[in-house]
Amino acid sequence: MASALTVSVVSADQEVWSGEATMVIAKTVEGEIGILAGHEPLLAILAEGEVRVTQASGSRITAQADDGFLSVENNTITIVARNAALV
Template sequence: MADNDQLQVELVAADRTVWSGQATMIIAKTADGDIGVLRNHMPVLSLLVDGVISVDPVDGDRMYAAVDGGFLSVANNRVSILAQYAALADEIDVEAARAEFEAAQGEDSDEAQERARRAEARIRAVEKAS
């Protein structure tokens, strides 16, 4: 597949580049709903919500990552996903995420609800990857 048939993708967290490479498709959850990005997609700048992103790399199986909000930028077959936290499914400790989810469920505050949403995204990423 020629380079012009691919997307150049950068998944970046505040502390590191989580994944960078060529992909054929990206699916992400934005504030306006799910978005799928293929080659030659129109330019987009969107707010991401806590959730799961899927990446179909040119070489290999579909990958899943959990993100805590952030931004999605698409232009000229380049996709940038910037988040405070992002991790590939195989990097996530699912038992720790489940414990965090259960602990947050027992509290009644906006902060606890946010922690629960983020933990749930991590759990979903691992479940989709398996």
């Protein structure tokens, strides 16, 4: 199992953040989800809320995201939201 995730958080008009991470927590319409390396492929509908990313360096970033979707495949996470911004 790999130890790093490749993460991209994008809004309709810009890339908000991208980089290597060890964990991502996001709010979906079915509840909060935590994703680590080796996670099964997933496509989920985002609910309005925070996306919390623990970077490979250990520091954390938080983005506020509106509705959209989250995709996980081969340790790559793509979060696409109608509106998103770092907080």
